[in-house]
Amino acid sequence: MITELDQQIEVFQNQFAVVKSEVSKVIVGHDEIIDGILMGLLARGHVLLEGVPGLGKTKLVQTLSDALHLKFSRIQFTPDLMPADITGTNVVQEGPDGGKILQFQPGPLFGNIILADEINRATPKTQSALLEAMQEKTITVGKETYELILPFFVLATQNPLEMEGTYPLPEAQLDRFFMKLKVDYPTVRNMHTILNRTTKREEPTPERVLDAQQILDMRETVLAIPIARPVQDYAIRIVLATHPDTPNSHEMTNRYARYGASPRGAQALVLGAKIRALLNDRVHVSTEDIRSVALAVLRHRVLLNFEGEAEQVDPDSIVAAILKDTPQPRQSVA
Amino acid sequence: MSDRETIVQTLKAVESRIRTNRLIRRIATGLSVFVLTALVIKVLDLAAPFPSAAIRAFWVLWFAGLAAFVIWRVRERGSLADAAAEVDHKARLKDEISSAYWFLGHGKKNPWINLQIHRAAETARRLDPSGLYPRVIPPASYLAAVGIVLLLVLNFTPLPFGYSFVFSREAPELILGDRSAELLDELVEMIEDAEALGQDEVVEQLQELIAALRSGELTAAEALEELAEIQDRFEEGNLDIASIMEGLGEIGTELSQSEDTEPVGEALARQNLLGAADELRELAEQIGQGEQTSANLEQTLENAAENPRPGLEDLAEQLGQAAEGIREDDAQAIEDALNDAARELEELADMVESQQLKNDAASQLAELEEALREQERQDQEAAAAEGQDAQPEQGSQVPGDQLEQMQMDQGQQGEQGQPGQPSPDDPMGEMSAAANDLNAPPEFAPGEAGTGQMGQQVQPPDADAAMNFDATGTGQMPSGFGFSPDEKEGAPTSLDVLLEEETTEAQSAEIETEEDAEKIEEASREQRSKLDYRNVPSELTPAQQELLHQDRIPREYRNLIREYFQAIRPRPQP
Numbered sequence: 001m002i003t004e005l006d007q008q009i010e011v012f013q014n015q016f017a018v019v020k021s022e023v024s025k026v027i028v029g030h031d032e033i034i035d036g037i038l039m040g041l042l043a044r045g046h047v048l049l050e051g052v053p054g055l056g057k058t059k060l061v062q063t064l065s066d067a068l069h070l071k072f073s074r075i076q077f078t079p080d081l082m083p084a085d086i087t088g089t090n091v092v093q094e095g096p097d098g099g100k101i102l103q104f105q106p107g108p109l110f111g112n113i114i115l116a117d118e119i120n121r122a123t124p125k126t127q128s129a130l131l132e133a134m135q136e137k138t139i140t141v142g143k144e145t146y147e148l149i150l151p152f153f154v155l156a157t158q159n160p161l162e163m164e165g166t167y168p169l170p171e172a173q174l175d176r177f178f179m180k181l182k183v184d185y186p187t188v189r190n191m192h193t194i195l196n197r198t199t200k201r202e203e204p205t206p207e208r209v210l211d212a213q214q215i216l217d218m219r220e221t222v223l224a225i226p227i228a229r230p231v232q233d234y235a236i237r238i239v240l241a242t243h244p245d246t247p248n249s250h251e252m253t254n255r256y257a258r259y260g261a262s263p264r265g266a267q268a269l270v271l272g273a274k275i276r277a278l279l280n281d282r283v284h285v286s287t288e289d290i291r292s293v294a295l296a297v298l299r300h301r302v303l304l305n306f307e308g309e310a311e312q313v314d315p316d317s318i319v320a321a322i323l324k325d326t327p328q329p330r331q332s333v334a
Numbered sequence: 335m336s337d338r339e340t341i342v343q344t345l346k347a348v349e350s351r352i353r354t355n356r357l358i359r360r361i362a363t364g365l366s367v368f369v370l371t372a373l374v375i376k377v378l379d380l381a382a383p384f385p386s387a388a389i390r391a392f393w394v395l396w397f398a399g400l401a402a403f404v405i406w407r408v409r410e411r412g413s414l415a416d417a418a419a420e421v422d423h424k425a426r427l428k429d430e431i432s433s434a435y436w437f438l439g440h441g442k443k444n445p446w447i448n449l450q451i452h453r454a455a456e457t458a459r460r461l462d463p464s465g466l467y468p469r470v471i472p473p474a475s476y477l478a479a480v481g482i483v484l485l486l487v488l489n490f491t492p493l494p495f496g497y498s499f500v501f502s503r504e505a506p507e508l509i510l511g512d513r514s515a516e517l518l519d520e521l522v523e524m525i526e527d528a529e530a531l532g533q534d535e536v537v538e539q540l541q542e543l544i545a546a547l548r549s550g551e552l553t554a555a556e557a558l559e560e561l562a563e564i565q566d567r568f569e570e571g572n573l574d575i576a577s578i579m580e581g582l583g584e585i586g587t588e589l590s591q592s593e594d595t596e597p598v599g600e601a602l603a604r605q606n607l608l609g610a611a612d613e614l615r616e617l618a619e620q621i622g623q624g625e626q627t628s629a630n631l632e633q634t635l636e637n638a639a640e641n642p643r644p645g646l647e648d649l650a651e652q653l654g655q656a657a658e659g660i661r662e663d664d665a666q667a668i669e670d671a672l673n674d675a676a677r678e679l680e681e682l683a684d685m686v687e688s689q690q691l692k693n694d695a696a697s698q699l700a701e702l703e704e705a706l707r708e709q710e711r712q713d714q715e716a717a718a719a720e721g722q723d724a725q726p727e728q729g730s731q732v733p734g735d736q737l738e739q740m741q742m743d744q745g746q747q748g749e750q751g752q753p754g755q756p757s758p759d760d761p762m763g764e765m766s767a768a769a770n771d772l773n774a775p776p777e778f779a780p781g782e783a784g785t786g787q788m789g790q791q792v793q794p795p796d797a798d799a800a801m802n803f804d805a806t807g808t809g810q811m812p813s814g815f816g817f818s819p820d821e822k823e824g825a826p827t828s829l830d831v832l833l834e835e836e837t838t839e840a841q842s843a844e845i846e847t848e849e850d851a852e853k854i855e856e857a858s859r860e861q862r863s864k865l866d867y868r869n870v871p872s873e874l875t876p877a878q879q880e881l882l883h884q885d886r887i888p889r890e891y892r893n894l895i896r897e898y899f900q901a902i903r904p905r906p907q908p
């Protein structure tokens with residue numbers, strides 16, 4: 001039995017590495033971003049990518065979809081985008097008997113990997129159309145509820161610079177993202193590689209290496225990883241520290257935060273830590289795993305108050321302070 | 335061994351190593367703190383010796399505290415969960431052992447949990463607790479060791495100002511000054527050199543006294559008392575020696591009358607007893623060889639043998655026998671008698687020499703006694719100065735109501751014609767007046783000022799009778815020696831104070847009835863005296879007054895003085 005589990009872990013690691021390798025054929029650098037996206041995929045979550053234009057966010061998502069045997073949909077969010085444009089709608093069609101019938105026309109959400117490009121350009125109304133799909137994996141149109149195909153994975157991008165004509169994501173929407181990954185500029189060395197790959201006649205193309213079932217199996221493996229209570233307690237204390245004016249809140253939270261992470265945040269923290277443990281060939285979650293994913297998991301769940309906005313406090317600094325000051329389940333007894 | 339046992343055994347080993355290391359470290363730290371505390375106390379004690387009771391209390395608390403600390407630390411136990419967390423941290427196992435230990439106790443059976451436990455057990459088998467937690471001598475232990483060594487050095491090194499603190503020996507009652515120590519050293523050398531001192535008992539007593547003085551076991555008063563006693567015993571033979579030397583002089587004068595014994599007489603006149611003995615032997619030898627003696631030798635010897643002084647009876651008897659031998663013309667008897675007389679003179683010479691050594695020792699003791707008295711006096715002055723510094727307002731409190739009251743008393747006595755001078759019948763009358771002031775609350779606070787005022791007014795006619803009042807009249811109390819408990823606790827002295835009667839207004843009327851008498855009595859109680867005692871001129875010069883106004887009564891004697899004046903307070907008539 002133990003050998004089987006060991007093999008299962010090995011398969012997980014290999015499949016993860018293969019996908020990452022295929023993506024890396026196109027995407028240069030951004031290892032942590034790729035890991036984060038795959039974590040989101042394997043944790044049944046969704047990922048919000050934030051970065052200035054031209055850093056390859058959309059390319060990354062497209063490459064990922066190319067590496068997977070999954071149905072890919074791209075939605076370019078614009079201010080005039082309507083909910084029905086993404087969920088689908090009933091249209092009047094001529095029936096077999098020549099009469100008029102209403103037939104549901106699925107929108108782009110009916111896919112496995114959804115690229116919600118520049119999601120903050122759509123109105124909150126349209127953004128909110130994603131809520132049910134992201135959490136329940138269903139879409140309700142009229143009186144009908146339609147199951148989305150699994151795995152359902154939303155990758156949204158947003159530009160932090162252009163605030164004109166954009167709409168900040170609602171808190172409920174933000175909370176549904178497993179991680180928020182910040183895409184940074186590539187290094188000089190990576191830039192050379194990017195130019196070398198993209199300015200030639202032939203561009204590398206990834207192979208499809210993973211299908212939906214394999215992804216679902218990997219998800220099951222992730223869920224099987226046990227976590228000890230002290231480590232889970234550590235994750236909970238970190239999440240509770242993001243809540244202002246509570247017994248566990250951190251000083252910076254009290255000062256700059258309006259809301260903290262929900263239990264969904266704690267779930268994301270533990271799931272991300274489990275994936276990381278598996279990738280490190282461990283079958284237990286450590287506090288280090290928790291800490292390593294905490295920033296990406298919690299940064300978009302800490303909402304700043306007026307003072308925090310006024311002082312332009314970075315939520316990352318609040319999460320970092322929490323990680324620094326939250327005692328780990330270890331006593332210095334030696 | 336199962337995975338579970340492996341993990342638990344490893345954790346027990348780790349916990350044991352952690353606990354031992356922690357125990358060593360904390361006990362070393364605690365011990366260093368305790369030792370440093372003792373060192374601080376010891377250093378303070380060197381500067382100002384603590385009473386033995388305080389030292390004993392400190393050591394009791396010190397050992398009790400240390401024992402409690404050690405017991406507390408020894409009883410401290412860590413959990414295996416803590417040990418698991420610690421070993422995870424130490425070996426960078428990323429919570430593997432602590433997770434496995436938690437799963438062992440709480441986790442449901444699950445293949446994944448079993449796998450985790452199995453992997454953790456494999457890791458635990460590779461762990462080396464002794465390598466992870468080696469025995470390390472904590473730095474605090476070096477500090478503690480240095481502190482202990484310092485403490486021992488300070489305790490056992492014979493420093494001139496130190497004494498053993500470890501054994502809770504009492505703080506020295508008397509710390510010898512440089513001069514006293516020097517005299518003591520000379521005295522020791524003298525005793526060692528002077529085997530002829532004889533009187534082993536006295537020498538032994540002196541040696542015990544020296545040892546006690548060096549160890550500070552005696553108070554100044556006890557030391558002075560012992561010194562005086564030994565001094566007296568050393569000087570006991572001085573009168574005898576003086577008498578003997580005088581008698582030898584007389585004998586020498588007599589012997590100078592004869593030509594044969596003239597050298598003997600001259601030697602005796604020079605108090606050269608050994609020379610006189612040699613001359614006598616030479617004369618005996620001459621007579622034994624049959625040489626003729628002068629005609630008046632017999633008479634000279636008889637005269638010398640007459641009326642001998644105490645201690646010279648044997649010598650006189652030998653001289654008398656020599657005279658009798660001349661009379662009987664028995665040369666052998668003369669020779670024997672003169673030789674015996676020579677031996678007697680030698681014994682006398684030894685005795686005189688011994689007494690001279692004793693006199694030297696007594697002189698040395700007198701110097702030592704004087705040095706101790708001087709040291710005691712300086713200590714008292716220093717203590718008085720400290721007392722004044724501590725209560726700078728003490729003297730200034732006097733000139734107010736108290737001084738006014740004192741001056742009123744002086745004036746009252748002045749009107750009696752003898753201000754500040756004790757009458758022959760009542761030498762301490764003024765003291766009793768001052769005592770009234772002392773016991774007149776609230777204007778006069780007992781034990782503070784006012785005691786100095788007493789000294790101004792009272793010149794005790796006899797220093798001993800006046801309870802060792804300082805002869806300067808400053809009111810300073812006994813210096814500590816010569817003040818026996820009997821004198822402290824003797825029967826209270828009864829003193830009568832003569833006050834001038836003042837006629838009240840009511841008294842000017844004639845007393846006819848008993849009711850009038852009561853009115854007069856009541857009026858006299860209510861009416862204040864019009865006599866102004868404040869203008870009584872003082873016979874003291876300003877310098878004397880300034881000196882006498884200083885409160886120089888040592889703090890430790892203030893209660894005694896108050897008790898004294900309370901004891902001699904005039905009692906209401908029965």
